[in-house]
Amino acid sequence: MYVSTAEPVLPTVDKAEFRDAMARLGAAVNVITTNGPGGLAGFTASAVCSVTDQPPTLLVCLNRGASVYEAFRDNGVLCVNVLGVGHQNISNCFGGKTAMAERFAAVSWVPGTSGCPVLEGASVSFECRLRQRTEVGTHDVMFCEVLAIHTSDIVGSLIYFNRAYHELSAML
Numbered sequence: 001m002y003v004s005t006a007e008p009v010l011p012t013v014d015k016a017e018f019r020d021a022m023a024r025l026g027a028a029v030n031v032i033t034t035n036g037p038g039g040l041a042g043f044t045a046s047a048v049c050s051v052t053d054q055p056p057t058l059l060v061c062l063n064r065g066a067s068v069y070e071a072f073r074d075n076g077v078l079c080v081n082v083l084g085v086g087h088q089n090i091s092n093c094f095g096g097k098t099a100m101a102e103r104f105a106a107v108s109w110v111p112g113t114s115g116c117p118v119l120e121g122a123s124v125s126f127e128c129r130l131r132q133r134t135e136v137g138t139h140d141v142m143f144c145e146v147l148a149i150h151t152s153d154i155v156g157s158l159i160y161f162n163r164a165y166h167e168l169s170a171m172l
Contacts, residue, residue, distance in 0.1 A: 026161035031081045031094045032060060033109075033117040038074025042103055042117070044095035046160050047139075048080055056146035058126060061139045068100075069140075076130045078144060079116035084123040085156035085167045113148050123157055125150040 027046035034041050047061035058080055062072055072078060083091055093106050109117040114127045128144035135141075155170040 023163050024161070026159050026166070029083045029087070029091045029158040029160050029165070031083060031090060031119060031122075032062075032072075032078055033081060033119075034068075034072050034075040034078045035115045035117060036071075036075035036077060038071035040104065040117070041068040041071035041075075041100060042094050043068050044091045051143060057131070058128060058144045058146060060142045060144055062142060063139050064135070065138065072130075072142070073133075073140075077114040077116055078128050078130065078142075079112055079114065079118055080126040080128065080144070081119035081122040082124045082126075083119075083158040084121065084152070084154055085158065085169055087121075087158050088165045090119070091158065091160075091165070112150070118150055121152060121154060122150070123152055123154065 028048065030045050030048050032043055032045050032048075043062070043066060045060060045062070047059075049059050051057040051059050060078065060080065062069060090107055093103050098106075104117065108120040110120055112118040112125070112127045114129070116127055118125045118127065126144075126146050127148040127150075128146050130142055131145045132143040133140045134143075157168045159166045159168055
Protein backbone atom coordinates (compact mmCIF):
# COMPACT_ATOMS: atom_id res chain seq x y z
CA MET A 1 0.00 0.00 0.00
CA TYR A 2 1.34 3.45 -0.98
CA VAL A 3 1.08 6.29 1.55
CA SER A 4 2.26 9.74 0.49
CA THR A 5 4.11 11.80 3.07
CA ALA A 6 4.08 14.97 0.99
CA GLU A 7 1.57 17.65 1.94
CA PRO A 8 -1.09 18.12 -0.73
CA VAL A 9 -1.09 21.35 -2.69
CA LEU A 10 -4.36 23.02 -1.81
CA PRO A 11 -5.90 25.97 -3.64
CA THR A 12 -5.98 29.35 -1.93
CA VAL A 13 -9.08 31.48 -1.66
CA ASP A 14 -9.00 35.10 -2.82
CA LYS A 15 -9.84 37.75 -0.17
CA ALA A 16 -12.69 39.25 -2.26
CA GLU A 17 -14.13 35.80 -2.96
CA PHE A 18 -14.05 35.01 0.77
CA ARG A 19 -15.76 38.31 1.68
CA ASP A 20 -18.47 37.72 -0.96
CA ALA A 21 -19.10 34.25 0.41
CA MET A 22 -19.24 35.51 4.01
CA ALA A 23 -21.90 38.04 2.99
CA ARG A 24 -24.19 35.02 2.63
CA LEU A 25 -23.65 34.02 6.25
CA GLY A 26 -26.25 35.94 8.24
CA ALA A 27 -25.17 37.07 11.69
CA ALA A 28 -26.54 38.98 14.66
CA VAL A 29 -25.35 42.58 14.94
CA ASN A 30 -23.75 43.48 18.27
CA VAL A 31 -22.20 46.52 19.89
CA ILE A 32 -19.26 45.46 22.04
CA THR A 33 -18.38 47.87 24.87
CA THR A 34 -15.66 48.14 27.49
CA ASN A 35 -14.58 50.49 30.26
CA GLY A 36 -11.68 50.46 32.69
CA PRO A 37 -8.02 51.45 32.86
CA GLY A 38 -7.77 51.36 29.04
CA GLY A 39 -10.69 53.76 28.67
CA LEU A 40 -14.24 53.71 27.36
CA ALA A 41 -14.63 52.13 23.93
CA GLY A 42 -17.14 50.34 21.71
CA PHE A 43 -17.46 48.87 18.23
CA THR A 44 -19.97 47.02 16.05
CA ALA A 45 -19.33 43.33 15.44
CA SER A 46 -21.03 40.39 13.80
CA ALA A 47 -18.15 38.00 14.57
CA VAL A 48 -19.63 36.79 17.87
CA CYS A 49 -20.81 33.31 18.83
CA SER A 50 -21.25 30.98 21.77
CA VAL A 51 -18.46 28.55 22.59
CA THR A 52 -19.72 26.55 25.57
CA ASP A 53 -22.21 26.77 28.42
CA GLN A 54 -19.80 25.28 31.00
CA PRO A 55 -18.53 27.88 31.81
CA PRO A 56 -20.73 30.20 29.72
CA THR A 57 -18.33 31.56 27.11
CA LEU A 58 -18.59 33.74 24.01
CA LEU A 59 -16.13 34.22 21.19
CA VAL A 60 -15.61 37.80 19.93
CA CYS A 61 -13.25 38.75 17.10
CA LEU A 62 -11.48 42.14 17.03
CA ASN A 63 -9.09 43.53 14.42
CA ARG A 64 -5.75 44.37 16.06
CA GLY A 65 -5.57 47.47 13.82
CA ALA A 66 -8.86 48.87 15.17
CA SER A 67 -8.72 52.14 17.13
CA VAL A 68 -10.43 50.43 20.08
CA TYR A 69 -8.05 47.48 20.26
CA GLU A 70 -5.85 48.72 23.13
CA ALA A 71 -8.85 49.59 25.32
CA PHE A 72 -10.27 46.06 25.04
CA ARG A 73 -6.85 44.47 25.57
CA ASP A 74 -6.08 46.62 28.62
CA ASN A 75 -9.52 46.51 30.29
CA GLY A 76 -10.00 42.73 30.25
CA VAL A 77 -13.80 43.08 30.45
CA LEU A 78 -16.44 43.67 27.81
CA CYS A 79 -20.17 43.63 27.19
CA VAL A 80 -21.78 42.08 24.11
CA ASN A 81 -24.97 44.08 23.45
CA VAL A 82 -27.15 42.23 20.92
CA LEU A 83 -29.00 44.79 18.82
CA GLY A 84 -32.71 44.52 18.18
CA VAL A 85 -35.32 45.81 15.79
CA GLY A 86 -34.80 49.48 14.93
CA HIS A 87 -31.17 49.59 16.04
CA GLN A 88 -29.54 50.09 12.63
CA ASN A 89 -28.52 53.64 13.58
CA ILE A 90 -26.69 52.33 16.67
CA SER A 91 -24.83 49.79 14.55
CA ASN A 92 -23.81 52.45 12.04
CA CYS A 93 -22.69 54.84 14.78
CA PHE A 94 -20.43 52.25 16.43
CA GLY A 95 -19.26 50.82 13.11
CA GLY A 96 -18.01 54.04 11.58
CA LYS A 97 -15.56 56.80 12.28
CA THR A 98 -17.79 58.58 14.81
CA ALA A 99 -15.84 59.92 17.81
CA MET A 100 -16.08 57.66 20.86
CA ALA A 101 -17.79 60.29 23.05
CA GLU A 102 -20.44 60.83 20.34
CA ARG A 103 -21.05 57.09 20.03
CA PHE A 104 -21.88 56.74 23.70
CA ALA A 105 -23.88 59.99 23.82
CA ALA A 106 -26.15 58.78 21.00
CA VAL A 107 -27.98 56.13 23.09
CA SER A 108 -28.85 55.29 26.71
CA TRP A 109 -26.61 53.09 28.83
CA VAL A 110 -26.61 51.65 32.33
CA PRO A 111 -23.41 50.68 34.13
CA GLY A 112 -22.90 46.95 34.36
CA THR A 113 -21.40 45.08 37.29
CA SER A 114 -18.17 44.77 35.27
CA GLY A 115 -18.04 48.53 34.71
CA CYS A 116 -18.90 48.10 31.05
CA PRO A 117 -21.77 50.06 29.50
CA VAL A 118 -24.90 47.95 29.03
CA LEU A 119 -27.17 49.19 26.23
CA GLU A 120 -30.70 50.01 27.39
CA GLY A 121 -33.14 48.26 25.06
CA ALA A 122 -30.66 45.69 23.74
CA SER A 123 -32.28 42.36 22.96
CA VAL A 124 -29.82 40.81 25.42
CA SER A 125 -26.47 41.88 26.88
CA PHE A 126 -23.67 39.63 28.10
CA GLU A 127 -21.12 41.07 30.53
CA CYS A 128 -17.88 39.17 30.20
CA ARG A 129 -14.34 38.77 31.47
CA LEU A 130 -11.66 38.17 28.84
CA ARG A 131 -10.19 34.73 29.54
CA GLN A 132 -7.99 34.08 26.51
CA ARG A 133 -6.83 35.79 23.30
CA THR A 134 -5.52 34.03 20.23
CA GLU A 135 -4.05 35.83 17.23
CA VAL A 136 -5.36 34.68 13.86
CA GLY A 137 -4.31 36.74 10.84
CA THR A 138 -5.28 40.38 11.42
CA HIS A 139 -7.60 39.65 14.35
CA ASP A 140 -7.61 38.54 17.96
CA VAL A 141 -10.11 35.83 18.79
CA MET A 142 -11.20 36.64 22.33
CA PHE A 143 -12.73 33.98 24.55
CA CYS A 144 -14.96 35.75 27.05
CA GLU A 145 -16.48 34.18 30.16
CA VAL A 146 -20.02 35.45 30.75
CA LEU A 147 -20.41 37.02 34.21
CA ALA A 148 -23.92 38.49 33.90
CA ILE A 149 -26.82 38.47 31.43
CA HIS A 150 -29.35 41.28 30.97
CA THR A 151 -32.47 40.59 28.90
CA SER A 152 -35.07 42.96 27.50
CA ASP A 153 -38.83 42.60 27.22
CA ILE A 154 -38.39 43.53 23.56
CA VAL A 155 -37.85 40.35 21.56
CA GLY A 156 -36.28 40.78 18.16
CA SER A 157 -32.92 40.84 16.47
CA LEU A 158 -30.98 42.86 13.96
CA ILE A 159 -29.27 40.60 11.44
CA TYR A 160 -26.67 41.47 8.81
CA PHE A 161 -27.03 39.36 5.66
CA ASN A 162 -26.00 39.95 2.05
CA ARG A 163 -24.50 43.34 3.02
CA ALA A 164 -27.80 44.66 4.37
CA TYR A 165 -29.67 44.82 7.67
CA HIS A 166 -32.71 42.62 8.26
CA GLU A 167 -34.99 42.60 11.28
CA LEU A 168 -36.34 39.49 12.93
CA SER A 169 -39.31 39.78 15.24
CA ALA A 170 -40.54 36.98 17.43
CA MET A 171 -44.01 35.68 16.68
CA LEU A 172 -45.66 35.31 20.09
